[in-house]
Amino acid sequence: MKGIRRLAQHLDISIGTVSRALNGRPDVNEETRRRVLAAAKELGYVANQSGRSLRQGTTNIIGFMMQTGTEITGQGDTFFMSVFDGVQAVFAKHKLDLVALLCSSQEDPTDYLRRVVARGFADGMILSATQRHDPRVELLSERNIPFVTLGRTLTDAGQPWLDLDFEGMAQASIDRLVAHGHRRIAITRPHDDVNLGYVFVERCRQALAAHGLALDEELIFRSTPNEAGGYQIGRDLVSLDDRPTAIVLINETIAIGFYRALSEAGVTPGRDVAVIGRYSPQAQFLSPSLTCFRLSLRDLGVALAETLLSTMPAFRDQYPHTATNKLWPMELVEGASDAPHFHQS
Amino acid sequence: MKGIRRLAQHLDISIGTVSRALNGRPDVNEETRRRVLAAAKELGYVANQSGRSLRQGTTNIIGFMMQTGTEITGQGDTFFMSVFDGVQAVFAKHKLDLVALLCSSQEDPTDYLRRVVARGFADGMILSATQRHDPRVELLSERNIPFVTLGRTLTDAGQPWLDLDFEGMAQASIDRLVAHGHRRIAITRPHDDVNLGYVFVERCRQALAAHGLALDEELIFRSTPNEAGGYQIGRDLVSLDDRPTAIVLINETIAIGFYRALSEAGVTPGRDVAVIGRYSPQAQFLSPSLTCFRLSLRDLGVALAETLLSTMPAFRDQYPHTATNKLWPMELVEGASDAPHFHQS
DNA sequence: CATAGTTCCGTAAACGTTTACGAACACCAA
DNA sequence: TTGGTGTTCGTAAACGTTTACGGAACTATG
Numbered sequence: 004m005k006g007i008r009r010l011a012q013h014l015d016i017s018i019g020t021v022s023r024a025l026n027g028r029p030d031v032n033e034e035t036r037r038r039v040l041a042a043a044k045e046l047g048y049v050a051n052q053s054g055r056s057l058r059q060g061t062t063n064i065i066g067f068m069m070q071t072g073t074e075i076t077g078q079g080d081t082f083f084m085s086v087f088d089g090v091q092a093v094f095a096k097h098k099l100d101l102v103a104l105l106c107s108s109q110e111d112p113t114d115y116l117r118r119v120v121a122r123g124f125a126d127g128m129i130l131s132a133t134q135r136h137d138p139r140v141e142l143l144s145e146r147n148i149p150f151v152t153l154g155r156t157l158t159d160a161g162q163p164w165l166d167l168d169f170e171g172m173a174q175a176s177i178d179r180l181v182a183h184g185h186r187r188i189a190i191t192r193p194h195d196d197v198n199l200g201y202v203f204v205e206r207c208r209q210a211l212a213a214h215g216l217a218l219d220e221e222l223i224f225r226s227t228p229n230e231a232g233g234y235q236i237g238r239d240l241v242s243l244d245d246r247p248t249a250i251v252l253i254n255e256t257i258a259i260g261f262y263r264a265l266s267e268a269g270v271t272p273g274r275d276v277a278v279i280g281r282y283s284p285q286a287q288f289l290s291p292s293l294t295c296f297r298l299s300l301r302d303l304g305v306a307l308a309e310t311l312l313s314t315m316p317a318f319r320d321q322y323p324h325t326a327t328n329k330l331w332p333m334e335l336v337e338g339a340s341d342a343p344h345f346h347q348s
Numbered sequence: 349m350k351g352i353r354r355l356a357q358h359l360d361i362s363i364g365t366v367s368r369a370l371n372g373r374p375d376v377n378e379e380t381r382r383r384v385l386a387a388a389k390e391l392g393y394v395a396n397q398s399g400r401s402l403r404q405g406t407t408n409i410i411g412f413m414m415q416t417g418t419e420i421t422g423q424g425d426t427f428f429m430s431v432f433d434g435v436q437a438v439f440a441k442h443k444l445d446l447v448a449l450l451c452s453s454q455e456d457p458t459d460y461l462r463r464v465v466a467r468g469f470a471d472g473m474i475l476s477a478t479q480r481h482d483p484r485v486e487l488l489s490e491r492n493i494p495f496v497t498l499g500r501t502l503t504d505a506g507q508p509w510l511d512l513d514f515e516g517m518a519q520a521s522i523d524r525l526v527a528h529g530h531r532r533i534a535i536t537r538p539h540d541d542v543n544l545g546y547v548f549v550e551r552c553r554q555a556l557a558a559h560g561l562a563l564d565e566e567l568i569f570r571s572t573p574n575e576a577g578g579y580q581i582g583r584d585l586v587s588l589d590d591r592p593t594a595i596v597l598i599n600e601t602i603a604i605g606f607y608r609a610l611s612e613a614g615v616t617p618g619r620d621v622a623v624i625g626r627y628s629p630q631a632q633f634l635s636p637s638l639t640c641f642r643l644s645l646r647d648l649g650v651a652l653a654e655t656l657l658s659t660m661p662a663f664r665d666q667y668p669h670t671a672t673n674k675l676w677p678m679e680l681v682e683g684a685s686d687a688p689h690f691h692q693s
Numbered sequence: 694c695a696t697a698g699t700t701c702c703g704t705a706a707a708c709g710t711t712t713a714c715g716a717a718c719a720c721c722a723a
Numbered sequence: 724t725t726g727g728t729g730t731t732c733g734t735a736a737a738c739g740t741t742t743a744c745g746g747a748a749c750t751a752t753g
Contacts, residue, residue: 361702362702362703362704364702364704365701365702368701375702376700377702399708401708402709402710404708
């Protein structure tokens, strides 16, 4: 005898009552409930996941899809672990479990997701590393699976999304650098599949135009979103004849390699070239310390969770005023890397 | 009509035959199988996870347990993503899926794991961030859940484990530094709950003793395994009256903060103090570049997967010669941070 | 032609839950 | 007493699979 039957036999009551007691149904005597809960704890009973979700058609699991073995976003190290912590803080109130669904680099992400939803694995999904055109969005929309994306896509199917405020970062960076006297400003962007690059570049272009400046196409650096990519950008930058006096790094991890390339060329950030980047645990330990845009990853996780829940029928009423689309603000942390431009050009 | 019944109805055969066809049973006509497979693809049918695992008592899922919101090992996201990729390469051959089970920082890891196994969520587990005394090991052993740990525990229950070869790293580091003329060598270690610290410190002590040197207890630095911890170690080190001429950093991420602290004090790695650390994507971009111990994370993942499968009855015969315990070697990458010690002490 | 063997497929029972339904009982008012 | 109203619980039917079992249709063998 196993499972709920064992518990029922042990208490000499029916399995129906046991189930009702454990699930907090009102039609069970409080004394009985107490006994059931005590026995469950004693025998270490936890309802079998398969049986429960087969009957209920629900799993109480939310999947966070990630792709292994690849670097798409350039968000390193502890980024996701912090976001997860915020998500879980919300989920814990609703007995929802967060699991990371790991798509192998050998498998197509959309195929993987199709497999996951067809199997009925999760009640809802959080998608990250969204591409500019991302078939996963359409897939989940069609199947009516609740989901939220971290990152906008170009094909907006009306789904809920959160995204970092790259427009705000672009605007603030350009304004700040221009105010510091810079006129020739370089920017970076990820490869073409990622949407945020377009958003960022266009806003930089607009912000420069507002100051009567043009964005030099030669000064838009494209690279892999990792340290090596940053190194390459640094090499390219210092080798330019008409070197820019400032640069805005859109990714988090590229600053590390960028600094190294500058250092090898005898160029010092904050003196010879102003640098604004993104916060990472390493950023504040670069020398000179990086002026960067920072955000609370845990709060971002909380917002992701709340946005998702606000679209799920079972929880909607508990999150009535949650925005389904939001640009998440980033805060400027002043370092020593973007000192004013004193040289005359 | 849903699920397998829909498929059976569509083909006008029984659900039993459909199931047998999809699961590759021999007692089904090849022509029938072809038709079933085609129809399944056309209708996008994938067997419901709950139904299947309820009947079979097996989930085809392996869980990799991680703790969110905490830094125990000092290994970042890219670390695990690479390991995962190796694990999945093996699992893909056996139609096993890897998911990361995320234990919230609010919940006790052992309670979480108990919940997961009681629910019958996974067929097997991979544990990381193992503590010196880790109740999770006993839990899984008792329940007879196949598992492997990444990291040894003190309470060895005979379970399979893989671990990085910190002994080898300790020995090679000390030998190398002594050969370079260093006599006063500092080391670092994580906090007391983590086993590898003991292993590492003891081997360093032995290696030094073999050269007739004693390990100065004052030169064992303990810190959080992140950049801030490294910064603190750096500050502490430069403020010592009798400063060591070399240091071995056991964690991956601390080098970043350590370099910064040295830089602020006008101390240069590789000239004023020799530094040996662990490889990370950032390490090669530190300046001067870090001499460090590196390993193939993907291969480590492959080994983890094979070790786990070799303990599972269903797969054991396919991995007959897999060692259940293994110290994973690390390779020295020469940088510029551990130059010979030319000063007289 | 009878028998045995093989191939293929349908039937139905399980797996462990949850929950609609109704029964049993106690209580109270008429 | 009767009928109504709650409270509490047991019964049994789902949920979507897989698989043991047996039967039907062939084929081969004597």
